[in-house]
Amino acid sequence: MKEFSKKKIVLKKKELKAEEPTGDGLIRLNKYISNSGVCSRRDADKIISDGLITINGEVVTELGRKVSLDDDVRIDGNRLNPEKKVYLLLNKPRGFVTTLDDPHAERTVMQLVQNACTERIYPVGRLDMQTTGVLLFTNDGELAKKLTHPSYEKKKVYHVQLDMDFRPEDLEKIKSGIELEDGFIAADDIQMIDPEYANQVGIEIHSGKNRIVRRIFNHLGYNVEKLDRVMFAGLTKKDLPRGRYRFLTPQEINFLKMS
Template identity: 40%
Template sequence: MVDHESRVQEKGDGERLQKVLAQAGVASRRHAEQLILDGRVTVNGDKISALGTKVRIQDHIQVDGHEIYRTESLHYYLLNKPTSVITSVSDPQGRPTVVDLMKDVPIRVYPVGRLDYDTSGLLVLTNDGELTHRLMHPSFGVEKTYRVWVKGPVGINALETLRQGVFLEDGITAPAIVERVSGVSSETDINSRGNHLEVLEVTIHEGRNRQIRRMFSTIGYPVVKLERIRFGSLLLGNSLSTGSYRILTIEEVRELRSKVGL
């Protein structure tokens, strides 16, 4: 073990092991460092415990005995997720997943956070593990904007509650930005229910489970339809059809990484 660590460090080539683990989506860089210190990482069969260790593209890396597959480049995609699709790489119940929608992508990418089964809209997928960790970590406060359809009209007191914070079972939410939206049509099957639907746009920076739906249920306006239209600096727009995806531009990736200090 000592010989291997000395050899790769003295040569000075390759990339730091913790960075490679983070880019492979194994963990954040800080967590990857702890994995190394805990002796859970091997390179070419040798247990590694030095944070300065560098690895090359031909080295075989394992964490807890599982092979880590490195990517020579990072890839970023924006998916317009449909409803009735799981935000996961697999589902034991056999339901379609967001990865199923991207079968022709030549590399493995992972969703950044999640959208509920019944929620549609903007979802980022990437193999950039460090960016994923930061985008999901609450300390970076990445904003997400949702378009929300509810049975209206929504009273001013309810709007103020959303703006000030809603008491949920896991604590009060941070203040949300809430705006009424006009001129946005609802889906035909929603209109056919004969109810007046009001459309709101809500921006939050937290990432609690089913947060938007729980907030509106608590104030007495259950969500009929929910769509995410913005994530950080990314906008869904109208050009990407439901179930389709596109590659993020260099400028979009740069802005996204800049927002979380990368």
């Protein structure tokens, strides 16, 4: 059996575009409220318009108002304490369960990031125990929902190693779509990685169904020997060793929020 190739997988490349930070240390009031966990930004706008917010004792109804972390912001007299948002990318190794707390799991992904920050972060989506690669962690519930909800169609790219050479005729089947036990599924793109490695393919898909990549290939008679997620929502594990993590850059965070 051929060794798992190190060749880079690039199916579709999108340029990251991000807003430049203002650097004044201020954030919009609706974001401040959302960060406190009270509600979404949209609901925060209504709360502000209804005159339920005070800043340093003054009622504020201006939607574009900005505040600092030192301001005394209250809703119905109760002071808000927004938690700092954390965004962390892990290059997940094999053998770790994607869970917050599982008494039956010997090793979980939370053990790999437990010393990263004091904030309580959680994985966005999941990778099964034997799948490796890009796994995002955050305490930003609004963004996590956006990244995992099917309607947003966030792309994921996987490097797949099979137990046999990939049959060229199956490439079109996967592109056109196949019927699984829980419904129809089609890849956004699929390519052979290299003629020298006929048992390895790259597949791009936005479905968040459980073990969907493995089930696609199982349906066609293959066993997936190795599965590595090399991209999630535009984020890659480039230069990040297996089992290590890094914090997202401001540009990456803005890209995720705007895309």
